[in-house]
Amino acid sequence: MALIGYARVSTRDQNPESQTDVLSSAGCEKLFVDRASGTLAKRPALTEALGYLRAGDTLVVTKLDRLGRSVKNLKKISDQLQERGIGLKALSQGIDTTTPGGRLFFHMLAAIAEFEHDLIVERTQDGLAAARARGRKGGRRPKMTENRIKQARAMYETGDHTVQEIADTFGVGRATIYRHLEDKGLKTTQI
The missing domain is CATH 1.10.10 (Arc Repressor Mutant, subunit A)
Incomplete structure (x- = not known):
């Protein structure tokens, strides 16, 4: 039942020490650090951390956005951890999926974020349809008139x-x- 920390900074210039200090003080026995954009699919330290975790362990991050590229990706990682009997803690958000209340809170946040995303997509589609109805087309104007x-x-x-x-x-x-x-x-x- 170990606490395993994961930190990520977006660029090579950024320093992960603020995250690693928080994770160490939270009692993490081992830390994995990625220096990569959250949008990139390849995050070798995360892959290594997920491979290192065993049933009963808890993956600890400072904030959820350090772990997932999107709500969908975050939910997928959380589900995989839960299937393997591994907990997830996000220290700054007070989320701890090893407790029933923490799991509920996490799923509520994920559902709200997914709902917000769906609303944005719907509003965008409505706006594009309204623009087309007024005769406007998307894209840039052609250079050759x-x-x-x-x-x-x-x-x-x-x-x-x-x-x-x-x-x-x-x-x-x-x-x-x-x-x-x-x-x-x-x-x-x-x-």
Whole structure:
């Protein structure tokens, strides 16, 4: 029944000492430290810590965001720990899944966070649908307007400019110029 600590800092420049000091003072026998963004799938120290833990042990973190990349990921890790008989403690949030109240609190937080995420997705989709109904499209505006396409075609037809020169004039790639020339049915020889 050991307390095993896990700390993570997002960049190599950040110092994990504030986390490791808290974990040590909480009684953690062994510490694992990652220096990686939480969004990265590869966190070797976490993988090592999860492999080290045995039934009856408790994984201790300073805050839940140090452990999971997302609510879904955090819930998955928590479920895996629970299946193996391993507890989870988040010191700053007062969560301890080795107690019934701690498990309840953890699942309530996870449910609220998931609900909030679903609301954000729903509002985003509603906003996009409303914008489409008003005739707005997503994405950036095309660089080649109808007027610029006509100018590019005229430059090409005179034969005085290469496709690269035309592309440079309008600040686009050659593929964009070729696409607009071929839309008009002009025969192009790629240069």
